[in-house]
Amino acid sequence: MHRKGVYMALRYAVYDTLAGDVTIISKEKALSNLIFGVLDPAEAINEENICLYDAIMELNQFFFGQRHSFDIPLDPDGTPFEKKVYEYVSTIPYGSTKTYEEVAEAVGEPRGARAVLMALNRNPLPVFIPCHRVVGKSGEMMGYVGGLELKKKLLHLEAANLDRHFGNGSFVQMARD
Incomplete structure (x- = not known):
């Protein structure tokens, strides 16, 4: 993925949650995608980083009723x-x-x-x-x-x-x- 001519490394990890397996993708220091199921994105590196770690922690807290909103930075693509x-x-x-x-x-x-x-x-x-x-x-x-x-x-x-x-x-x- 490119933005302003700079290559942005995508990182992803697959986690087992109460909603089933999810694949979470981050670009630099913000989340970009959550996909229900196991996905191996060709252009991403299967490597957990602090952003992905924080995301799964917050997601688990949400599923266990300990969190009602998220603090993790988000960077969704869209119009x-x-x-x-x-x-x-x-x-x-x-x-x-x-x-x-x-x-x-x-x-x-x-x-x-x-x-x-x-x-x-x-x-x-x-x-x-x-x-x-x-x-x-x-x-x-x-x-x-x-x-x-x-x-x-x-x-x-x-x-x-x-x-x-x-x-x-x-x-x-x-x-x-």
């Missing part, structure tokens, strides 16, 4: 619109959901729900950019790079962890109120 969507989706609180329409409105494209859906289908960092928190207009589960079952599991995981800490389960609708 300016996609990056705006990723940035906004990253602000959706743990345990909350927004609709594709709400995200479109928030990024200045009130008629852009389909464009938001397409941007999130290309999200290179699922979980870190929590596109699983974006649902259809009536709360229905729609497309997720890891599959709808994993999307449901992630939402249930967040709900269970918040319920364990705060009780009554009313948090899932907080973002819509």
